[in-house]
Amino acid sequence: MAELLKVENLSAGYGEAVVLNGVSFSLNEGETLALLGRNGTGKTTLINTLAGATRQHAGTITLAGAALHKLASHERAAAGIGWVPQERNIFKSLTVHENLTAVQRPGRWNPDRVYEMFPRLAERKTNLGTQLSGGEQQMLAVGRALVVNPRLLLLDEPLEGLAPIIVSELLKAIARITRDEGLSAIIVEQHPQAILAISHRAVVLDRGTVVHSDTAQSLRESPELLDRLLGVAR
Incomplete structure (x- = not known):
């Protein structure tokens, strides 16, 4: 490798x-x-x-x-570099979908793939960041890092x-x-x-x-x- x-x-x-x-x-x-x-x-x-x-x-x-x-x-x-910091740092005033599309870059990872991996986010795609549980916020933070389509x-x-x-x-x-x-x-x-x-x-x-x-x-x-x-x- x-x-x-x-x-x-x-x-x-x-x-x-x-x-x-x-x-x-x-x-x-x-x-x-x-x-x-x-x-x-x-x-x-x-x-x-x-x-x-x-x-x-x-x-x-x-x-x-x-x-x-x-x-x-x-x-x-x-x-x-795709980064999920300890504080998560999602955009709490944006919806789940807006969080993902705001940082999306071309590549294999897109919002649809994130929703397939985290069905909870698909159910809450119109919810604001402030309306998510801690676990859902973490899923969103991971998803947001993925749609940047990082190498690391x-x-x-x-x-x-x-x-x-x-x-x-x-x-x-x-x-x-x-x-x-x-x-x-x-x-x-x-x-x-x-x-x-x-x-x-x-x-x-x-x-x-x-x-x-x-x-x-x-x-x-x-x-x-x-x-x-x-x-x-x-």
Whole structure:
């Protein structure tokens, strides 16, 4: 598989504060990366940095051979980054359908395909963002990232605070998007076993640096290591 994303010696943060220090990893076309770590280790900062929402102090980010770190956030979307931030950031004053068509770019993903994947959104396509439940807002945030037709999907804690039935629906959708459709993705999640099960690779951050990198299967099958790194296996 061809390399899609390459991050080398990345240092970034907010203002003068450096949160990430010397982060390096790569991701191939069609692969999913589980980005793990305890709270406050820099996972969200890394996702935000890839999307162009932090201050980068050093290092390079390359997407399909292009220097992503030189681009503004809106240019990164055009270059192939689809971003679902922790806050979801849907347009709450627009309808579900308007949220999707407002950012749509040409490609295989369109509102109809999003509605097929998330029937709840099809039932609520004329509802405003303010009229959606938390789970429906998350589905819309994922759908909105898909209709940009990205090469790389960034998901920051997509299952956080959702009811178990919604978590199950979203996991199935994410597995379809990545495993079946072959869209590359980086997923931050506090429930590692759920994400490791649908990922190819795993990177663990601690204090803003990479402390472990391996296949997702290997980490999933090593509960003692997972417990030592994250404190969540048992």
